Amino acid sequence: MTFSAGPQDKLAELAPIGARKSLAEEAADQLRDFILLERLAPGEPIRERDLADALGISRTPLREALRLLEIEGLVEYSPTRRPFVADPDLDTLAQNLSVLGALEGLAGEQACANATDAQIREIGSICRQMIERSDLDDPLTFFRRDMAFHETIVTASGNRPLAETQRQYNARLWRARFISSQRQPDRPRTLYQHEEVFKALERRDARACRQALRTHLSTTVENIAKTRSEQEHEAQKK
Structure with missing residues (x-):
């Protein structure tokens, strides 16, 4: 098993400023990228010694990192x-996406009432960057723009318990949303749906914003189902 470093985060400007991450948290970030890019494939056993060597850390912070990813639902134990x-x-x-859709729909509804004009402009800027750089960004950068769009809306709701619950569910669905965001045939629909969310937010149309976000989240399941069907078809051809 060999690993190479994942792409550097080109969206540092979107990351919140906070305390320096621990070694375990940094390792969890790298492992999350490995899982998203399928350097660690779904269902694959995780060999702790190999991973620790690849990351240049001891097994103690690696195990702490794995526990963090277990909480997020990206890692399980036999x-x-x-x-x-x-x-x-x-x-x-x-089932998880239906809950997340309800949470983000509520966040969009409340953001229409509570977001500052500056927050709405920031959401619009991210939406515009996604459209303009759709064919230029690497997969992780595009995905991080996508997640920044959603997270900024949730923050703009001004509802901290809602934001905390959304983060918990979003962590469980991190890889699923990544897979959905990478489907090139469905990319135009994704970008169009983001525009619809932003336009509703800009109008402060709570009902339209809520519905646009729930519709957008529901298409994630469709995209994943298509991907799995295509993978099964390819496997049968081999």
């Missing part, structure tokens, strides 16, 4: 406590 990459079925993803 009955013998051996870690492996989570591979939730489509029904589980659909």
Whole structure:
């Protein structure tokens, strides 16, 4: 098993300023990218010694990192406590996405009432960058713009308990949303839906914003189902 460093985060300007991350948190960030890019494939056993060597850390912070990813639902453990990459079925993803859609819809509704003009301009800027750089950004950068768009709306709602709950569900669906965002045939629809969300927010139309976000989240399940079907078809051809 060999690993190379993931792409550097080109969206540092979107990251919140905070305390320096611990070694375990930095390792969790790298492992999250490995999982998103399938350097660690769904269902694959995680060999702690190999990973620790690849990341240049001891197994203690690695195990702490794996526990963080277990909380997020990206890593699971066998009955013998051996870690492996989570591979939730489509029904589980659909159920979680329905909850996330309700949460983000509520956030959009409340953002229409509570967002400052500056926050709305920031959301519009991210939306515009996604459209203008859709064919230029690497997969992780495009995905991070996508997540920044959603996270900024949730923050603009001004509802801290809602933001905390959304982060918990979003962490469980990080890889699913990444897969959905990478489907090139569906990219125009994704960008159009983001525009619809922003236009509703700009008008401060709470009902339209809520519905646009829920519709947008519901298409994630469709995109994942298409991807899995295509993967199964390719596997049968081999």
